[in-house]
Amino acid sequence: MMRMFHFTICDDDQTQLSLLETCLREWSRERRCEIEIELCQSAEQFLFRQGHESETDVLLLDIDMPGKSGISLARELREKGENLQIIFVTGLEDYVLDGYDVEAVSYLIKPVKKEKLFVCLDKAKERCGREECALLMETAGGTARVRLKDICYLESDAHDTRVHCVREKETLRSKTGIHELEEYLKEYSGAFFKIHRSYLVNLSCVSRIARKEVLIDTGEVLPVARGRWEALNKAYLEYYRGKQR
Numbered sequence: 237m238m239r240m241f242h243f244t245i246c247d248d249d250q251t252q253l254s255l256l257e258t259c260l261r262e263w264s265r266e267r268r269c270e271i272e273i274e275l276c277q278s279a280e281q282f283l284f285r286q287g288h289e290s291e292t293d294v295l296l297l298d299i300d301m302p303g304k305s306g307i308s309l310a311r312e313l314r315e316k317g318e319n320l321q322i323i324f325v326t327g328l329e330d331y332v333l334d335g336y337d338v339e340a341v342s343y344l345i346k347p348v349k350k351e352k353l354f355v356c357l358d359k360a361k362e363r364c365g366r367e368e369c370a371l372l373m374e375t376a377g378g379t380a381r382v383r384l385k386d387i388c389y390l391e392s393d394a395h396d397t398r399v400h401c402v403r404e405k406e407t408l409r410s411k412t413g414i415h416e417l418e419e420y421l422k423e424y425s426g427a428f429f430k431i432h433r434s435y436l437v438n439l440s441c442v443s444r445i446a447r448k449e450v451l452i453d454t455g456e457v458l459p460v461a462r463g464r465w466e467a468l469n470k471a472y473l474e475y476y477r478g479k480q481r
Contacts, residue, residue: 241269241364242291246276246306247298247325252346253277256296256325259350263357279304283312292320294341294360299326307331310338317386317403321360325353336476339385369424371417373399373410380408384425388441388452390414392434402441402453429471432461439475 245256253275264271274292276282280303286292299306310322322340324331325348335343341363342356369384382401391398391407392414399408410417418436421428430436431450435458444451447465450458460468 240272241293241361242272242274243294243296244274244276244282244285244292245296246279246282246301246309247296248277248301249298250277252298252325256348256353259348259353260296260357262350263354266354267358267361269361278302279306279309282309286313286318293364294321294323294357296323296325299324299328299331307334307338310335310340314338315403321363323353323356323360371399371410371420373408373412375409375411382408384421384427384438385440387428387438388454389438389458390417390428390436400454400456427475429468431464431468432459435459439472442472445469445472 243260245253245260247253247256257273257275260271260273263269274285276285278301282292282295297306297310304312306324306326310324313320313322322335322338324335324340324343325346326344327346329345332343341360344352344356371382371384371387373380373382382399386401386403388400388402391400393409395411395413397410397412397414397417399410401408414434414436418428418430421436427439428436429439437450437452437458441453442450443453445465445468446460448460450460450468452458
């Protein structure tokens with residue numbers, strides 16, 4: 237049975253809503269993909285419907301709207317752990333970096349060329365069909381499943397590993413050593429880098445790099461081992477260049 241994908245277009249401009257809906261339907265016919273389309277004219281309307289009346293797979297989102305902005309909506313969705321795919325379609329060029337912060341598929345400037353939109357829709361559809369990678373850990377209290385994207389950094393603690401997560405207040409403890417976890421993460425994610433024999437960081441959570449330390453989004457400062465600074469900078473740049481492709 238073919239999967240049905242649910243798309244939502246959120247824009248306060250009725251003309252833009254109609255234009256994007258037409259493009260979506262043409263894309264679905266060309267790709268032979270079954271889709272449902274919902275139209276919202278504000279972030280507040282989307283939030284009310286999401287999880288109540290519908291569950292969106294891909295959100296085409298304007299930024300400049302009355303009330304809550306598209307960027308604020310995207311951040312709220314990520315804070316709630318929503319894993320939907322976001323494509324910004326906006327007339328504003330000043331929020332591109334914010335788009336990467338909320339892991340948007342792409343950031344398109346109006347007027348959008350159909351061919352460029354179709355490429356982004358293909359990428360969003362591919363991400364929807366991809367199983368999200370997670371770390372399954374044996375802990376003192378049982379077994380815990382943590383999405384890789386939610387891990388901020390890992391810290392070696394004797395034979396165990398402390399797993400510091402973005403949203404969890406308490407640190408999780410894995411009975412698996414940091415070296416074994418490092419090998420697993422290398423296979424499934426290019427986002428992690430070992431800055432020190434005791435620390436493995438998620439590059440998406442690093443906000444500043446100095447020669448002897450890194451600042452994490454949580455406000456914590458972690459040490460960088462001697463000789464790791466250049467490799468860390470290279471990995472950091474390659475990671476974000478990869479996200480922009």
